[in-house]
Amino acid sequence: MTPMVVSLLLFASLTALLLMAPRVSPPPLVVRPDDKPPASASAAAAGMAAGVAANGGGGGGAAVVGEGAEDLALFRRVTLDAGEGSAVAAPPKVAFLFLTNSDLTFAPLWERFFAGHAHLLNIYVHADPASRLLLPPTPSFRGRFVSAKPTRRGDPSLIAAARRLLAAALLDDAANAYFALLSQHCVPLHPFPRLYATLFPPAAAHHHRLPSYIEVLAGEPQMPARYVARGEDAMLPEVPFARFRVGSQFFALARRHAVLVVRERRLWRKFREPCLPEARDACYPEEHYFPTLLDMADPAGVARYTLTSVNWTGSVDGHPHTYAATEVSPRLIHDLRRSNSSTHEHMFARKFAPDCLAPLMDIADTVIFRD
Ligand SMILES: *[C@@H]1O[C@H](CO)[C@@H](O)[C@H](O)[C@H]1NC(C)=O
C-alpha cells in the first residue's frame, strides 16, 4: 500500500470511530433515577460540616465549591459529546434549571405552565442535599433531580451548581436549546407558548445564533468593592477591572453559551477563589462570573437583559423584595411583566413567599396564563 492509501484508510477508520462513538458509549445517566433529591449521605454530611465551619468562622469561612472528580467527569463528557446540538432535527426544547435549597412550593403553578408542552421542554432540579424537602415532587419534577452538592448564598458553590445543571441538561437531550435558571421562589408570568415564541422567533431560521438572555452591567456602584474582594490584584491578568461585569444570576442561555460555560476553566479558577473574610458581604461571585465570561467571549451574542423580573426597591441584607400573599393581584402580574425597556417583557419573576401559591393559582388561568 502506498502511504497515500494508508493515510486514507486511517482517516476513514477514524471518521467511522467518531461517527459511531455516540452510539457505542453508554447513555449519560445524569438525571437521578429515584425521586429522593438528597444526593448522598456523605455529600449531605460534608455540606453540613462545611456549613457549621463557615458559621463558626465569623462569616469568613472558606468557599464550599466541592467540585469533585464526578463533576470533572461530567464536564469532560460535555466537552466530548455535547457539541452544539445544531444537527438535531427535533423541535428545539427549553431546559428549566431549578436551583433550590427548599421545597418547590410553586410546583403546582409550574405544572399548569408545563401542561401540554412536555415535548418542548425538560426539567432539571439541583436541590441542596442539606435541604429538608417536605413536599413530594409533582409529576413533572419526578426523577428530574440531578446529582447535587451543597450550595451557599454569595458563594462560588452557586456557580458550581449552575454549571452542574447546565452540564446535565446538555448531555441529557441534544434538543435542549435554551437553559433557563430559576429558583424555588420564581414564578412564570406568561403562558408557555409565549415564552417559546420569544425564545424561538418564527422568523429566525438559524437557531444557533439566538441570543442569551443575561443581564450584563458595568459601572454599578458596588463593583469596585466586589472586584477587590479577593485581594487588590487577585483577578489579574484574566479579568482587568474594565472587563468586570455584574448581572442577575437568573439567565436563559443559548446552547452554544451553555457549552462555553461548562467547558470554561480560566475565569472559573479565578471566580471560585474564596473572598477575603472582611469582603464576605461584597462577594457574590454568581452575579459576576456569568456576565463577565459571556461579555468577554461573545459580547454581540448576549441580550444584556434578563427575562426574570426582580424588585430591588427596599432590599434588605442583599435580598430583593419578597412578595407576600397579600400583594398578589392581576395588577402585580401586569406590572412585573413590564420591563424598563419597551423591547422586551419579563417571562418570570422572583421572589415570592411560599404563601403566594394559593392567590397565584387563583389567577393562573384568568391572568398569568392568558396573554
Ligand atoms: C417593590 O417593592 C416595594 C417594597 O419594597 C413595593 O412597595 C413596590 O410596590 C414593589 N414594586 C412592584 C412593581 O411590585
Ligand SMILES: *[C@@H]1O[C@H](CO)[C@@H](O)[C@H](O)[C@H]1NC(C)=O
Ligand atoms: C427604570 O428606569 C428609571 C428611569 O430611567 C430608573 O430610575 C429605574 O431605576 C429603572 N428601573 C429598573 C428596575 O431598572
